[in-house]
Amino acid sequence: MKKTIEAALKEIASVINGGGKQAYLVGGAVRDMLMGKKIHDWDIATDALPEEVTALFRKAGGKVIPTGIKHGTVTVLYRKNSVEVTTFRTEAGYSDGRRPDSVAFAATIEEDLSRRDFTMNAIALRLPSGETVDPFDGITDIKAKIIRCVGKAQDRFAEDGLRPLRAVRFAAQLGFDLEQNTKDAIAGALPVSAKVSPERVRDELDKILASPLPSRALLLMEKTGLLELFLGELAACRGVEQKGYHSFDVLEHSLLACDYAAKNNFSPEVRMAALLHDIGKPATKKMGANGAWTFYRHEEISESQSRRILRRLRYSNAFVDSVCHLIKIHMFHYTEDWSDAAVRRFIVRAGEDYLENLYCLRRADTYALNAAEGSPALLLPFIKRVEKVQASSRVFMLKDLAVSGKDLIAAGIKPGKQIGIILNELLETVLDDPSENTREKLLKIAVNMNERL
Helix, strand or coil: CECCCCHHHHHHHHHHHHCCCCEEEECHHHHHHHCCCCCCCCEEEECCCHHHHHHHHHHCCCEEEEEEHHHCEEEEEECCEEEEEEECEEEECCCCCCCCCEEEECCCHHHHHCCCCEHHHCCEEECCCCEEECCCCHHHHHHHCEECECCCHHHHHHHCCCHHHHHHHHHHHHCCEECHHHHHHHHHCHHHHCCCCHHHHHHHHHHHHCCCCHHHHHHHHHHHCHHHHHCHHHHCCCCCCCCCCCCCCHHHHHHHHHHHHHHCCCCHHHHHHHHHCCCCHHHHCEECCCCCEECCCHHHHHHHHHHHHHHHCCCCHHHHHHHHHHHHHCCCCCCCCCCHHHHHHHHHHHCHHHHHHHHHHHHHHHHHHHCCCCCHHHCHHHHHHHHHHHHHCCCCCHHHCCCCHHHHHHCCCCCCHHHHHHHHHHHHHHHHCHHHCCHHHHHHHHHHHHHHC
């Protein structure tokens, strides 16, 4: 089999070939090309040593960056293109369960491919001809939509504890199935996977949640023990029945909500919140007087547990705060008898910047009750009410008040904690009645308040 190689890649390969060396396109780019997908990144394997690659491209007018020189990798910048070029290599010893203890340069592309994780990633295209090198029958596995380890799965997973997570992530991204021996080997590799850094786990989880069907990976994680290892709080939701409007246990409900968020291309924050929004239910489950299970204030426990999980996985503070805020406020129950003041207070509590994501989370949560799209009538009246209130009043934060702390001090109120107390009371006053938001009225109210403090 031969594939058509684009001109820019041929140009890069020609520089290597011009030095009497071999060049092969390898890795995910080959897999994606064979699947008819667009290629975003190029990785080239060669029998040229890093210093030889550097000399060849500098002579050709390119720039070379020694990004992974100890592993034989350099990044080549040539004619507005960027490509990683790595010398054929073999690896040995994986004492930390992630990186090889030693790397040795290899003589052939077949030796290089033998160290890779899955057969679908162990295919090379000779450049510039496009001739396929497929020693592990990866093309057949791609056609069959199968993820299979190169060689013995136990050996591949013992070398790198991240590979089991990559396997289930690829299953979700590509819609592939795990070959049985590959799936069975994951459980035995859990001690090695436990050594993987939180940042690496986080990156794989992000890719899972960005996939078309995250539950495909998450269910595989549950069956193989990876979910218990990395997201034990979520795994504990299996078998926690809910009844009432719910048709599924808490874990299934959470996975359905996450899938819905992915299907509708909701933000990463919403996808994560959809996955974790109910993890506090096992800890709050109680039998109610009417014989039905209750989960009183589970959103607060879910928020605190989610914060621990996301910090454990080294997410940014901004991401953690955003996801956890959505989880904490997802249990709102709007009725038409809410006053405008109640709606304004909800906007303040939720935060205007969070409203759109909150609506998305509610849609996902509603869908996951019965795996059915909720009626627009369930949320639309509330959204319209919020928009109407927003149009009639733009005072939802202290900065929206007609007076500031400096104005209060100028009016004779001493600096100190009472300034903050008074400003918050003024905001409450304006939330009740926006017409009070004038400098004259608020200063008068503030002076009266100060006299009572």
